[in-house]
Amino acid sequence: MSSISETLKAKIRASAGNRCGYCRSLQIYVLGLLEIEHIIPKAKGGTDDEENLWLACRLCNNYKGTQTDAVDPVTNKKVKLFNPRKQKWSENFEWSSDGAQIIGTTATGRATVIALQLNNIISVTVRQQWVLAGWHPPTET
Template structure:
């Protein structure tokens, strides 16, 4: 079953046209944010709105079918960040120069690693966004 346009519209509005993981705003990326299945259909997820959010292509591709990852600090496998049910600012922070995402919790650290949120492309682009005054997003603009 295809995801309806109404559901796509609601998910976009709820996500504020930002990637749920790296917080990239759609108007600044080269491409369209994708509807992300938080739990992939291939491993039992659904097309229900509660399982959908927005993700950029990089985050969505790195995530793949992962639902959990290893946190090096606690030495445990933990669930990945769920942008629908968890607050970004409670799990992540921006580095002092706003180019890297720092995991604050076991979930945040595991997600940073699993989705490679600080890959070379992302850090390079964020550096340019900072120079342009487009980044980092303000707390009021990220839920």
């Protein structure tokens, strides 16, 4: 059972705009409840404190697992994964011209795209349908 209060969960959902911090999927388009994720996993010393929690879809959260860093394929250097609480998505990523893929524009962005498999076949296929429906890509505020 989670030690995170329902009040704190609601606050995080509101702060995140009911959107995955990584792939930007909105709760209304995702099957299943978006999860409260630990930016620094508890297995690596992370806490249930608000500043270590954000919202993630099941795919992103599962692919992230206990990872906190990954290798940037351009520089071959290990970098910290994107922190949706402290970093701005649009400063690390952009959408492909068709809106279906996430492109990392920084070392952190590139490493995160690979580590969290942000362009896995399921996600890309779903985003293609969201584009056709006029729901995607999301606009950043």
